[in-house]
Amino acid sequence: MSAFQLNKLVRPNVAKLKPYSSARDEFKTDGRKMVFLDANENPNENGLNRYPDPQQVSVKSKLAKLKKIPSTQVLLGNGSDEVLDLIFRAFCEPGQDNIITLPPTYGMYKVLADINNVENREVLLNHEFQPDVTAILEEVDENSKLLFICSPNNPSGNSFSEERILKLLAEFPGLVVIDEAYIDFAENESWIAKLSKFPNLIVTQTFSKAFGKAAIRLGMLFASEAIIEILNKIKPPYNVNELTQREALKVLENSEEIKTQVSDIKGNKSILIEQLLEIEFVRKIYKSDANFLLVEVDDANKRYEELLNIGIVVRNRSNQPLCENCLRLTIGTKTENQQLINALKKLDNE
Numbered sequence: 001m002s003a004f005q006l007n008k009l010v011r012p013n014v015a016k017l018k019p020y021s022s023a024r025d026e027f028k029t030d031g032r033k034m035v036f037l038d039a040n041e042n043p044n045e046n047g048l049n050r051y052p053d054p055q056q057v058s059v060k061s062k063l064a065k066l067k068k069i070p071s072t073q074v075l076l077g078n079g080s081d082e083v084l085d086l087i088f089r090a091f092c093e094p095g096q097d098n099i100i101t102l103p104p105t106y107g108m109y110k111v112l113a114d115i116n117n118v119e120n121r122e123v124l125l126n127h128e129f130q131p132d133v134t135a136i137l138e139e140v141d142e143n144s145k146l147l148f149i150c151s152p153n154n155p156s157g158n159s160f161s162e163e164r165i166l167k168l169l170a171e172f173p174g175l176v177v178i179d180e181a182y183i184d185f186a187e188n189e190s191w192i193a194k195l196s197k198f199p200n201l202i203v204t205q206t207f208s209k210a211f212g213k214a215a216i217r218l219g220m221l222f223a224s225e226a227i228i229e230i231l232n233k234i235k236p237p238y239n240v241n242e243l244t245q246r247e248a249l250k251v252l253e254n255s256e257e258i259k260t261q262v263s264d265i266k267g268n269k270s271i272l273i274e275q276l277l278e279i280e281f282v283r284k285i286y287k288s289d290a291n292f293l294l295v296e297v298d299d300a301n302k303r304y305e306e307l308l309n310i311g312i313v314v315r316n317r318s319n320q321p322l323c324e325n326c327l328r329l330t331i332g333t334k335t336e337n338q339q340l341i342n343a344l345k346k347l348d349n350e
Contacts (some may be wrong), residue, residue, distance in 0.1 A: 004199045006226050009091050009145060009174060014234060022237040025053050034071040043221045055232075059245050062252040063220065067192055072225045075232065078239050080181065080206045081108055081217030086231045087177060087221075088116040089203065091145045099146040100139055100172075102131055104155055104320035106179060109148045118145075118314065124321050129156040129286070131164050137171055152182040155317045155328045157288030159186050169198050175227075177202045182290035184262050192222050199224050206268040209291060210262050211251050216244045265291050269331045275341045278346030279348050283325070292330045300325040 006014065021041035036159040042049045056076045064071035077083035092099065098119035101109045105125075121139045126132050131149065137241050141301045147168060149314050169176050178191045180203055208214035218240065221231070249260065269288065276282050276295060281303065284296040294317065298311040304316040304327060315328040331337065 005201065006054050006224075006230075009229055011089075011091060011093055014090050014230065014271050017233055019233040020237055022051070023164070024051050025237070046150040050242075050244055051238055052240065054239075056240050056245055057249075059110070060233075060249045062131045062249065063159050064254060065167065066255060067190075067222065068193065069192060069222060070225070073195065073222055073228060074223040075228050075235070076240050077219045077221065077225070077235065078244075079208075080184045080204050081112070082235075083204055083219045083221040083231075084108065084179075085112050085115070085176070086235055087146060087175070088112050088118060089234055090230050091175060092116055092118045092276055093143075094118060097143045097145045098141070099148065100136060100138070100144060101148045102150070104129075104153075104317070104323050105148070106181075111246075114294040125153075125156070127322065128198060129153060129158050129322065130161055131168065133164050133167050136168065140173060142173075144172070147172050147174060147176045148179065149176060150179040150181075152186050154179075154181065154290070155211055155320060155326075156286055156294050157182075157290040157292055157325060158286065159188050159289045169201060172200070175200050175202055177204065180202050181209055182260075185266060186289035187290050188289070191243050195222060195224065199226070202227060207248060207251065208266050209268070211258055212246070212261065213247060216247045218244050218248055249276070268334055268337055269293065272329070272331060272332075272337045272341070275337075276344070279341075279344045281348060282344075292328055293327050294328050296323065296324075296326050300327050305325060307340075307343060310346075312340055312343055314340075 027038060036050065039051055041051065059076060060071040060074045063073055064331050067143040075083060077086065094117035098121050099113055100121045100123060102125050103122050110120050123136045123139055136147070149165060151348060152158060153160065178201065179191055183190050191201065195201055195203065197215060202221060205220045207216060207218040234331060273285055273293065276285055282295055283298065285292040288294065300316050300318040304314060307314055317323040317326045329340065
């Protein structure tokens with residue numbers, strides 16, 4: 001890849017945009033007790049009457065220490081969907097630019113492309129659920145701005161080949177966005193460790209999976225300081241609320257508990273795989289580096305409805321490319337997994 005030039009990717013209007021300056025951006029307390037009359041807040045203290053920190057400094061500081069990168073390379077958003085949307089709005093000119101996605105994959109990439117009026121060029125994964133590098137690069141033109149790589153992949157669960165991703169990082173002319181929502185369940189290292197080597201790399205993660213905080217809606221984005229500066233220009237001033245920031249800090253202060261939970265989930269996954277292999281209508285269990293399994297059965301529509309009738313909700317992925325007759329099963333607690341197996345055995349004997 002020729003020398004990467006970020007300024008050629010950013011939308012011209014964003015490049016010259018002057019970001020909104022909030023009251024909490026303009027004055028940062030040094031710890032002294034102050035009388036705040038600058039933000040038109042309700043002055044009656046109730047713990048939530050003040051605006052939250054617009055830059056989430058405390059959360060970023062702890063997160064940066066955990067991820068071993070500077071806090072200036074961290075952006076937080078209202079769920080991963082917001083940080084993904086910010087990437088579109090910063091770098092993709094509506095009605096002109098295009099992105100590349102690799103189905104079967106996380107469906108929100110396509111939705112965001114449609115919302116932002118950006119062409120989505122789909123290049124199917126191969127039958128091993130790995131990127132077809134040659135086919136991807138053949139789809140590239142001068143308006144290709146983003147390549148979305150979900151690894152470990154949803155819905156297949158597998159991690160993508162490092163060799164393939166390295167080639168894409170070297171040859172794709174735009175930004176390569178690696179979505180690592182499930183990275184904590186994988187054995188391979190996060191691509192965050194390679195940010196310094198690839199100025200065109202963006203990595204996203206979430207508090208929703210391993211951290212067990214889906215309800216607080218907190219997404220993470222890691223990139224070069226230059227990319228973070230651009231995204232900070234267009235993010236809403238108070239996009240991460242106070243309650244979310246407090247909960248995030250609690251999680252980050254108990255990282256050992258999260259490691260224990262991840263270990264338990266991985267152990268329960270191994271047990272579930274062994275039990276699923278005993279079910280006759282299970283045709284194949286795909287290798288998974290995530291907290292779920294993609295399982296091919298004899299008739300996914302039939303088995304999905306049967307499980308619903310028993311009171312068990314799984315995800316029918318049969319409408320996705322390469323996923324015919326496949327159900328996606330989230331790893332639950334030991335009790336929940338046993339309920340699933342009992343239900344499947346009952347169906348197997350009918």
